Amino acid sequence: MRAIEAARPHWPEGRRSCVALAFDLDGPTGGAMLDGSIWRNPSYFTLGAYGPWRALGRILDVLAEHSVPATFFIPAWVIENWPAQCRAIVEHGHEVAYHGYMHEAFWTLSPDEQRDVMARSMRLFDRHLGVRPVGFRTPSGDWSVETMRILPEFGVCYSSSMRGDDRPYLLDAASGLIEIPARWELDDYASLAYQRNPDFPAGLDRIASYETTLDNWCREFDGSHHDGLAMTTLFHPKVSGKPGRIALLEEFVGHMRAARGVWFAKCSEVASWWTASGQGTTT
Template sequence: MTPPPADAAAGRWPDGARSAVALAFDVDGPTGDAMLSGAIWRKPGYFSLGAYGPYRALPRILDLLDDAGVPATFFTPAWVVETWPDACRAVVDRGHEMAHHGYRHERYWDLTPTQQADVIARSQKIFEDVLGTPAVGFRTPSGDWHPDTPRLLLDAGFTYSSSMRGDDRPYLHEIDGTPTSLVEIPGRWDLDDYASLAYTRNPDYPSGQDRIAGYELTLDNWTREFDGHHAEGLCMTTLFHPKVSGKPGRLLLLERLLAHMRDAGDVWFATCRDVAAWWTGQEAVQHA
């Protein structure tokens, strides 16, 4: 990875902000392993757990973001865009970003480069047909990717990824030792709501977990993560899921988290797309 621009590393973000926050939600719906194996079609209850996200929780989250005046990025499998087109169009109509997250939440490390390219092309066509434009952002489903994925993303016109874990600042991906224009906006499991709030049955997930974390503890963890990012002038993004944190009680956690971050007063709230565009501009200035 290339080193970060000096001014960004020091915390000088647009408009003099000390830190950046790129709120991000993975609108997985019922996609994932059970859909890929076909098991979900034999489990109506399991299907409904996922469908709750785009059907019921997503509108709630959009209202919350409107009230807070904060933009967000929604990484969404194209199958969800096909199945809930009106809900997904509402995301764009209300000023947020829709980004790529596979077609049915495929595991990219299991796919050949040709299979990955097919998933990307199919999904981009759906984005263009339903939302009016292809995605420029990518978050790998299931947390990893194939060594050829960055090259495929560049070939398909993507400008950024939010998939890897190795930093808490954006950076440029390298291919064969050469920096590219593909920006990475790292997300960490510390800010994944699954780690604290998700529990489903049949199958049990997360495996071995018998209860969810207390809400106050969860909020305390998230606010402390923000405080640390803000103190160092970093870029924080999230791996939240509407079907997990868009429920009534948990929405209040998000409301309090947003209030805490806004109270800091010098935070740049932006979509991942805008963070990537700004970072690319900073890199250009540094190497001019």
């Protein structure tokens, strides 16, 4: 038996593979907000604000058109400042999950500072959305050794932060914390984010061909589906929710919907299934 066959997970109702679409609704949070420089840069602020203010609605329309669920990882500051837009996510039946308060780099924070961020975020999700999330995606793409012990204190049962497999896996046996790994290949920043400062190397393109980007995404799905794995995205409304780019998402979702035997699920559903089906010990 091939190794990939032996490692093939099983999914509900005999489905062949799993897709958990996920979006990071960062807004203008991040390094520039944390150091205060964003308040002197209106163009950069509005670039981020475009996500919750304008792009999110297009994303929700595509998901509704294709009847596909998704998970939105949201810094609590975004919820605090765009509560109506974030409530629309919940009203459309999607999942919302933790993503820091201002997109902090968790690996730079002490355990107490991490707890403060989580506690503040939990209060804001509850106050504005009436939700206590069970999921977390580290804003910085990394965390400290204490983080996986802190998350369960706030009701978190899964993370989507690491890169260690093509399947969910158990992070912490004591708490049962599950990891649903995403991959940089399915991060829209890698192909579509424009960076003008620093402009280096000078003269080279900053954005990939849309045709090539869509082809890359579809090939990633095709490989995951062939091997019966779980695929999670790192999409950002402010990057891929533009009028021209939304067609990429529409075609990508349509491509996946045309495949037979795909289980489309929220990340929380994937984590629950993985644990309940006795696959949680896979590493």
